[in-house]
Amino acid sequence: KNQVEQSPQSLIILEGKNCTLQCNYTVSPFSNLRWYKQDTGRGPVSLTIMTFSENTKSNGRYTATLDADTKQSSLHITASQLSDSASYICVVSQEAGTALIFGKGTTLSVSS
Amino acid sequence: GAVVSQHPSRVICKSGTSVKIECRSLDFQATTMFWYRQFPKQSLMLMATSNEGSKATYEQGVEKDKFLINHASLTLSTLTVTSAHPEDSSFYICSATLETQYFGPGTRLLVL
Numbered sequence: 001k002n003q004v005e006q007s008p009q010s011l012i013i014l015e016g017k018n019c020t021l022q023c024n025y026t027v028s029p030f031s032n033l034r035w036y037k038q039d040t041g042r043g044p045v046s047l048t049i050m051t052f053s054e055n056t057k058s059n060g061r062y063t064a065t066l067d068a069d070t071k072q073s074s075l076h077i078t079a080s081q082l083s084d085s086a087s088y089i090c091v092v093s094q095e096a097g098t099a100l101i102f103g104k105g106t107t108l109s110v111s112s
Numbered sequence: 113g114a115v116v117s118q119h120p121s122r123v124i125c126k127s128g129t130s131v132k133i134e135c136r137s138l139d140f141q142a143t144t145m146f147w148y149r150q151f152p153k154q155s156l157m158l159m160a161t162s163n164e165g166s167k168a169t170y171e172q173g174v175e176k177d178k179f180l181i182n183h184a185s186l187t188l189s190t191l192t193v194t195s196a197h198p199e200d201s202s203f204y205i206c207s208a209t210l211e212t213q214y215f216g217p218g219t220r221l222l223v224l
Binding site: 043044049102103105 | 153156203205207213214218220
């Protein structure tokens with residue numbers, strides 16, 4: 001069964017600290033893996049997208065990694081800010097143009 | 113990046129009425145758009161795939177006669193919730209594909 005599992009379910013960190021979110025998937029065939037940030041009451045916004053051959057991709061303070069052999073990905077957030085408080089969703093695509101397979105997300109709360 | 117808009121952003125209606133939600137790709141053409149529903153603290157759940165010029169493809173358990181989808185042009189898809197009931201209250205999000213999936217800002221539906 002195609003699944004995307006994320007951990008932790010929720011996370012609270014202090015402003016300025018770093019954190020890492022995890023994503024494991026059992027999706028086949030695999031086309032790409034995306035990380036989205038979803039603020040409360042808003043639609044998801046793409047942070048990174050990685051294909052099978054990519055190991056890491058950065059977008060500002062966000063760095064995603066992908067290990068296609070172990071089917072694991074992580075999202076590292078550096079020097080967290082209050083505005084980073086959101087739900088971070090790991091999404092896997094099987095092939096271009098098809099529906100995405102969503103993880104349940106990690107809710108990150110950054111406090112001052 | 114590509115922009116997807118939704119209208120309205122929020123709607124409150126009485127039980128038994130129908131509500132139409134529009135999804136537009138503002139600066140690109142999308143032959144395929146997706147409609148999702150998201151309940152509080154849950155991940156996005158795919159409802160249907162909207163194909164321009166043809167019938168939508170609905171996910172298992174989604175009533176096609178209740179959730180009418182019309183993809184009239186390459187930049188517009190509409191979702192009509194017919195005879196809405198309180199259990200239809202949710203956050204509805206559309207997306208359109210241009211290399212990656214771009215999500216709309218979502219529509220909050222509250223049925224009284």
